[in-house]
Amino acid sequence: MPPPPDNSIMTLEVKRLSTGVEGLDSLLQGGIPEGFFVAVTGEPGCGKTILSIHFINKGVEEGDKCIYVTTEESRESIVRQASQFKMDFQKRIEEGKLIIIDALMGRTDKWSLQSLDMEALVSKIIEAKKELGYGRARIVIDSLSAFWLDKPAMARRYSYYVKKVLSKWNFTILSVSQYAITTAESFGFGVEHIADGIIRFRRLLRGGELKRFIVIEKMRQTDHSRYLYEIDVKPGVGLVVLGRVERRVEDYKLPFEVMKKIIDAKKEMEKEL
Numbered sequence: 001m002p003p004p005p006d007n008s009i010m011t012l013e014v015k016r017l018s019t020g021v022e023g024l025d026s027l028l029q030g031g032i033p034e035g036f037f038v039a040v041t042g043e044p045g046c047g048k049t050i051l052s053i054h055f056i057n058k059g060v061e062e063g064d065k066c067i068y069v070t071t072e073e074s075r076e077s078i079v080r081q082a083s084q085f086k087m088d089f090q091k092r093i094e095e096g097k098l099i100i101i102d103a104l105m106g107r108t109d110k111w112s113l114q115s116l117d118m119e120a121l122v123s124k125i126i127e128a129k130k131e132l133g134y135g136r137a138r139i140v141i142d143s144l145s146a147f148w149l150d151k152p153a154m155a156r157r158y159s160y161y162v163k164k165v166l167s168k169w170n171f172t173i174l175s176v177s178q179y180a181i182t183t184a185e186s187f188g189f190g191v192e193h194i195a196d197g198i199i200r201f202r203r204l205l206r207g208g209e210l211k212r213f214i215v216i217e218k219m220r221q222t223d224h225s226r227y228l229y230e231i232d233v234k235p236g237v238g239l240v241v242l243g244r245v246e247r248r249v250e251d252y253k254l255p256f257e258v259m260k261k262i263i264d265a266k267k268e269m270e271k272e273l
């Protein structure tokens, strides 16, 4: 006879933050666990920035202190994109609930970065948090991979640094990184291991039409969906999850042996640096 179940051990509750995209929350048992460092990756134009905008907007609605770091687009561009989905980021900035750190460079205001320097980024984020005040906070770094553009082998070290320093500040972080189509892995080796979660966007041309997909590749402490979902960006609404695709994560990942070869080669490259 098996021993009776031990009911004396309580399962500790995981607090979750809504992503702001209903269809995505339901794939994540309600959302992203508080304090997590989540990598968002995918090819261009798939919806990484739009997901980031939803995440920040939801945060502001829930009273979180919100910081959006933009390296690929200007602050104005993010505000304009949000406004297309009826989110008033300009008002949120004026209300002191949101700070957009512009790291596209060429700006000299208080909330701009003068160089893509890791330490400067982290200290600017901490300065922004102090300005926003006490309480739960959300950060988007769109994209973190911009900081290792000319030194990709630093990806893991940089991600680890950001996670380690910012986790002390009660931040839940979405860290966007580009996607290397050649190796089918996030641009920046090792980020996946450091991240508590990975949300991966994909795109495919099907029947002459561009289709977009999303898959949760990893989310610690979460019984998440392992299927690919078709998504769309709807005018006036933003990101929506349309439905499940009848393929599993394993069906489109590279075979284990191929991945192992790529990883071993990258490790060698790192050793040389």
Ligand SMILES: Nc1ncnc2c1ncn2[C@@H]1O[C@H](COP(=O)(O)OP(=O)(O)OP(=O)(O)O)[C@@H](O)[C@H]1O
Pocket (backbone or CB within 6 Å): 042, 043, 044, 045, 046, 047, 048, 049, 050, 051, 072, 084, 233, 234, 235, 236
């Ligand atoms: N107002 C809108 N209505 C409908 N679709 C839109 C709207 N605005 C943007 N899109 C769609 O969203 C796409 C851009 O998505 P997003 O900026 O999130 O991509 P991304 O993954 O961040 O790309 P990148 O890596 O280049 O930054 C556009 O290419 C377009 O297809």
Ligand SMILES: [Mg+2]
Pocket (backbone or CB within 6 Å): 048, 049, 050, 072, 142
């Ligand atoms: Mg983007």
